[in-house]
Amino acid sequence: MNHLLEINNVVKTYGDYTALNNVSLQIPKGSVFGLLGPNGAGKTSLIRIINQITMPDSGTVFLDGEPLSPKHIADIGYLPEERGLYKSMKVGEQALYLAQLKGLSKEEAKKRLKYWFEKFDIASWWDKKIEELSKGMAQKVQFIVTVMHQPKLLIFDEPFSGFDPINAHLIAKEILQLRDEGATIIFSTHRMESVEELCDDIALIHKSNKILDGKLIDIKRKFRTNTFEIGITTEHKEQVLQLMKEKFEVSPADFKLFGDELICNVKLSNNQSSNDLLSVISKQGEVRHFVEKIPSANDIFIEAVSKNNSL
Amino acid sequence: MSKLQLIIKREFIAKVRNKSFIVMTFLSPLITVAMGALVYFLMKKNDEKVKKIVYVDESRLFSKEDFSDSKTVHFVDFSSMGIEETKKRVEAGDYYGALFIPAIDSLEILANSIEFYSKESPGISVMNALESKIETKLRNSKLTNLGIDLDKIASSKIKTDIKMFNFSGEESSKLINGLKIGFGALSGYLLMMFVIIYGSSVMRSVIEEKTSRIIEIIVSSVKPFQLMMGKIIGNASAGLLQFLIWGILIFIIGTITSSVFGFTMTEMQTSGISAEQLEAAKQAAGADKMQLVLQEIMRLPLLKMFVLFIFYFLGGYMLYSSLFAAVGAAVDNETDTQQFMLPIMLPLILGVYVGFATVINDPHGPISVAFSYIPLTSPIVMLMRVPFGVSWMELAISMTLLVVTFVFMVWFAAKIYRVGILMYGKKPTYKDLYKWLKYKG
Numbered sequence: 001m002n003h004l005l006e007i008n009n010v011v012k013t014y015g016d017y018t019a020l021n022n023v024s025l026q027i028p029k030g031s032v033f034g035l036l037g038p039n040g041a042g043k044t045s046l047i048r049i050i051n052q053i054t055m056p057d058s059g060t061v062f063l064d065g066e067p068l069s070p071k072h073i074a075d076i077g078y079l080p081e082e083r084g085l086y087k088s089m090k091v092g093e094q095a096l097y098l099a100q101l102k103g104l105s106k107e108e109a110k111k112r113l114k115y116w117f118e119k120f121d122i123a124s125w126w127d128k129k130i131e132e133l134s135k136g137m138a139q140k141v142q143f144i145v146t147v148m149h150q151p152k153l154l155i156f157d158e159p160f161s162g163f164d165p166i167n168a169h170l171i172a173k174e175i176l177q178l179r180d181e182g183a184t185i186i187f188s189t190h191r192m193e194s195v196e197e198l199c200d201d202i203a204l205i206h207k208s209n210k211i212l213d214g215k216l217i218d219i220k221r222k223f224r225t226n227t228f229e230i231g232i233t234t235e236h237k238e239q240v241l242q243l244m245k246e247k248f249e250v251s252p253a254d255f256k257l258f259g260d261e262l263i264c265n266v267k268l269s270n271n272q273s274s275n276d277l278l279s280v281i282s283k284q285g286e287v288r289h290f291v292e293k294i295p296s297a298n299d300i301f302i303e304a305v306s307k308n309n310s311l
Numbered sequence: 312m313s314k315l316q317l318i319i320k321r322e323f324i325a326k327v328r329n330k331s332f333i334v335m336t337f338l339s340p341l342i343t344v345a346m347g348a349l350v351y352f353l354m355k356k357n358d359e360k361v362k363k364i365v366y367v368d369e370s371r372l373f374s375k376e377d378f379s380d381s382k383t384v385h386f387v388d389f390s391s392m393g394i395e396e397t398k399k400r401v402e403a404g405d406y407y408g409a410l411f412i413p414a415i416d417s418l419e420i421l422a423n424s425i426e427f428y429s430k431e432s433p434g435i436s437v438m439n440a441l442e443s444k445i446e447t448k449l450r451n452s453k454l455t456n457l458g459i460d461l462d463k464i465a466s467s468k469i470k471t472d473i474k475m476f477n478f479s480g481e482e483s484s485k486l487i488n489g490l491k492i493g494f495g496a497l498s499g500y501l502l503m504m505f506v507i508i509y510g511s512s513v514m515r516s517v518i519e520e521k522t523s524r525i526i527e528i529i530v531s532s533v534k535p536f537q538l539m540m541g542k543i544i545g546n547a548s549a550g551l552l553q554f555l556i557w558g559i560l561i562f563i564i565g566t567i568t569s570s571v572f573g574f575t576m577t578e579m580q581t582s583g584i585s586a587e588q589l590e591a592a593k594q595a596a597g598a599d600k601m602q603l604v605l606q607e608i609m610r611l612p613l614l615k616m617f618v619l620f621i622f623y624f625l626g627g628y629m630l631y632s633s634l635f636a637a638v639g640a641a642v643d644n645e646t647d648t649q650q651f652m653l654p655i656m657l658p659l660i661l662g663v664y665v666g667f668a669t670v671i672n673d674p675h676g677p678i679s680v681a682f683s684y685i686p687l688t689s690p691i692v693m694l695m696r697v698p699f700g701v702s703w704m705e706l707a708i709s710m711t712l713l714v715v716t717f718v719f720m721v722w723f724a725a726k727i728y729r730v731g732i733l734m735y736g737k738k739p740t741y742k743d744l745y746k747w748l749k750y751k752g
Contacts, residue, residue: 015746051531053733070534078531082735084524089325100317101532145528 004029004153004184005050010059012045019045020056021208027186027201032179034199034216034297035188038305041205043188044081047155050186051078064152074103079146081157081188085130085138092126095145102149109148116144120170135162143171147178154178155186160194172198192298202297204304211308216297223295223303226268228277229253231261234285247280248272261288314533315541322516322545327552336553340560348568362407362437365389367397369414370421377448384440398428408433410441418453422446487607492671494611495695498620499666502627502691503659509550509628510635510655513542514648517639517732526732535729540721543632547625611698619697619706626713627690630720631655637724640731647738662691674699684709686716723748 005027012020020042027033037043048054049061052068061068063075086094092113099109117123120140130138139162147154156175160168175198179185187198195202195216203213212219234240240262244250249267257263262285266277274292281287295303326332365387366378378386387406389397394411401409408429415421425445427433451461517539520526529538638651665682673679674696683693683701689709693701730747731739739747 014750048733053527053530073532076531078528080524080527080531082524082527084526084528086325086519086525087523088329097317097321098528098532101314101529 002028004064005186006060006062007046007050008060008062010046010049010056010061012042012049012054012056018208020049022059023205023208023210024059025203025210025213027184029184030179030182031200032175032185032187032198034195034202035186035205036190036195036202036297036301037205039190042208043205044157046205047078047080047157047186047188050153050155051076074149075152077102077146077149077151077154079142079154079156079159081161083139083142085142085145087131088129090126091128091130091133091141094130095141095148098145099148102151104149112148112150113144116148120144136164136167139163140167143174147174151183153184153186155188157188158190159187160189160191192296192301195297199297204301206305206308209308212300212304219300220295223300225293225295226270227293228266228268228274229255229263229289229291229293230266230277230281230287231257231263231289232281232285232287233261237262240281240284243284244280248277255289257289263289265293315537315544318533318538318541319545319548322542323548325516326512326546326549332549332553336556337560340557340564344561344564344568361385363387363405364407364410364437364441365397365401366410366412367392367394368412369394370412371414372421372452373412373448377444381440384437401428402430407437412445418449418456422449487610490607490611491674491698494616494698495670496667498624498694498697499663499691502624502694503663505550505554505624506628506631506659507656509546510632512550513546513632514635514639515645516542516546517636517728518642518645518648521640521643521732521735530729530732535732536725539633539636539725539728542636543629546632547628612700616697620694622710623690623694623713626710626717630686630690630713630717631659633717633721633724637727637731640728641734641739641744642731643735643738658685658687659691662688666692666695670695670699680705684712686713689713726750 003026005025007023007025007027010020010023011018023042023046025046035043035046045054049056050068052070052073063072066072089097095113096106096109099113100106104112114123117126122137122140125133125137125141130141133141143159146156154175159171159175163171172194175185175187187195189195199216201214202216202219204211232240241250241264244264244266249269251265251267253263253265255263268274268277278287278290281290360383362384363386364384366373366389368388368390375388378388380386384407389400389409392400394409397409397411400406408427411426411428413421413424413426415424422445427438427441454461454464520529533541634655638648638655641651642648662682665678665688669676669678669682670692679692679696682688683696683705689712693706693709726748727744730750
């Protein structure tokens with residue numbers, strides 16, 4: 001079994017509104033899975049179904065090969081986008097309570113909390129009330145609460161919001177470490193640079209439909225346009241540009257080098273190879289920059305969404 | 312520990328640790344007793360001050376005996392002085408007021424011509440006392456004029472006290488009827504207070520979870536139904552604890568204050584009645600009266616009352632607090648609750664009104680019976696009827712209806728609750744709530 005979570009043909013409607021339209025996903029074991037989509041696409045509805053907060057109207061969900069059932073609650077950790085804790089409850093008590101609700105015994109929960117509080121260097125917060133903590137501090141507690149019962153499946157919805165870059169980095173490191181220790185992670189975010197950094201697989205949901213899914217690297221390959229960014233140091237920028245325009249499809253570039261180079265994007269046609277391009281430009285001056293323009297997660301997101309806007 | 316127990320425990324502790332709960336629990340019995348003592352003290356003080364009233368009787372109808380002094384009012388005869396002089400004296404001196412009875416032969420005209428002068432407007436009780444004195448005298452004069460012997464009238468007075476029985480041979484009396492009304496009213500009122508205080512506490516706790524956004528984390532671990540029931544039970548336990556502490560504290564403080572200040576609790580409760588009446592009642596009844604009251608209380612169906620009290624108290628509370636929970640789930644903040652509160656408060660208040668208006672006069676009349684069947688009012692109205700003896704058949708109907716409605720209402724509330732807790736933004740309408748009911752899972 002290489003898929004921890006299998007979602008088959010899930011439909012969810014609220015009254016007349018269809019939140020999920022026949023969505024199927026396979027989430028590989030031990031991966032970080034990016035669940036992407038514009039606001040209101042249906043991500044939260046899907047996450048709530050996985051968490052058994054709501055039930056699908058039709059379709060099935062399997063966790064580790066078994067149909068999803070209440071006993072799986074302990075196998076899932078969920079950090080919702082709209083997060084919060086009891087404001088007037090003390091940090092330690094609250095974490096213990098939430099851990100016990102996830103099925104840990106009090107003693108076990110205490111032991112694990114101690115480990116995490118020391119790891120995050122927040123042991124002194126144990127008796128503080130949440131309302132006395134800053135937003136970032138409360139987020140750390142929230143993170144610990146999510147992962148402490150060592151679930152097989154972790155769902156993070158915008159886990160970095162509210163964190164400064166240092167703490168965001170700390171959390172990203174923890175997420176990758178949890179994956180390396182065997183957890184499977186569903187990661188929902190609008191911050192595409194963290195998708196690049198963390199995700200192995202992604203799925204894109206738009207207007208209640210899944211419009212794209214697979215390994216991030218495969219998707220990138222699918223979205224490649226055979227475009228290269230080049231930068232040449234030359235005395236005769238105009239002539240060189242003119243010469244290139246005769247042979248290739250050239251467009252203005254938006255990357256930056258040192259400033260004195262000729263820069264542009266070159267899109268190759270099907271019968272041209274990168275070596276053709278290189279041999280042409282190497283005669284025109286010193287090649288300082290030559291790189292294939294790989295579509296970023298951001299580009300893919302925007303392109304896929306705008307292509308499917310008619311849905 | 313099961314999840315439900317964990318939730319109950321948390322809700323209970325959160326409620327009990329709350330500062331306002333602690334203050335309420337320990338301060339309100341103190342305030343209650345202090346207020347009672349204050350009222351008693353002030354009334355005593357008030358009574359101690361003797362009011363001197365002068366009278367000018369030009370009709371020559373009244374004698375000194377007609378204006379006999381009481382503990383708080385002393386009469387002085389100024390008839391020889393004339394009204395104008397008397398008015399001046401009263402205004403200058405330390406008198407409460409002057410009563411002027413003009414010389415008019417016709418008793419009917421005289422009755423409406425008597426005047427009272429005072430510096431400040433006189434108290435109602437003083438005026439009532441004066442009017443009753445004058446009425447008695449004028450009536451007696453009129454009877455004499457009609458040739459009726461006053462002694463015969465006096466000797467013809469007969470006091471009746473009908474002994475009441477029901478067919479099962481239970482003897483009943485006005486005293487026991489009063490006790491029944493007292494017990495019924497007290498339990499109905501207690502239930503209403505409890506529902507309002509702890510029902511809205513459940514509602515606030517739901518709103519707090521919504522606004523702090525922890526709700527989504529909780530419902531990913533437990534079923535919304537478990538959370539709702541945990542809240543209802545947890546808050547009720549805190550409430551029962553509070554009631555228990557109040558009972559104990561009021562008893563302790565009452566005992567201490569009464570031994571310190573030298574008056575008894577019964578005196579305090581009856582201090583609304585004037586001092587004379589109290590004195591008279593005490594002399595008439597003495598210690599036997601207390602014993603009689605106790606005897607009468609023992610004759611009430613106490614065990615049945617207690618069991619039913621628990622049943623209707625819990626049933627009523629659960630029914631209403633599940634509605635409160637649904638309202639809390641439907642809205643984002645407390646100010647939005649208003650529109651949904653009315654349909655909850657209405658039957659509650661109706662229950663108390665019906666209870667006080669009809670059950671007391673006619674405990675087995677059609678209105679009382681109907682409202683003790685209708686589930687939203689039955690906990691209050693039936694509790695008020697129980698001391699008067701309600702047949703098991705009627706109880707069975709009422710209890711069955713309550714249980715059935717309770718189950719339905721919890722189902723209904725849970726439906727609203729599970730959808731509502733995850734909805735933010737727009738304040739829902741009743742139409743929205745209806746739609747939520749149809750959402751699956």
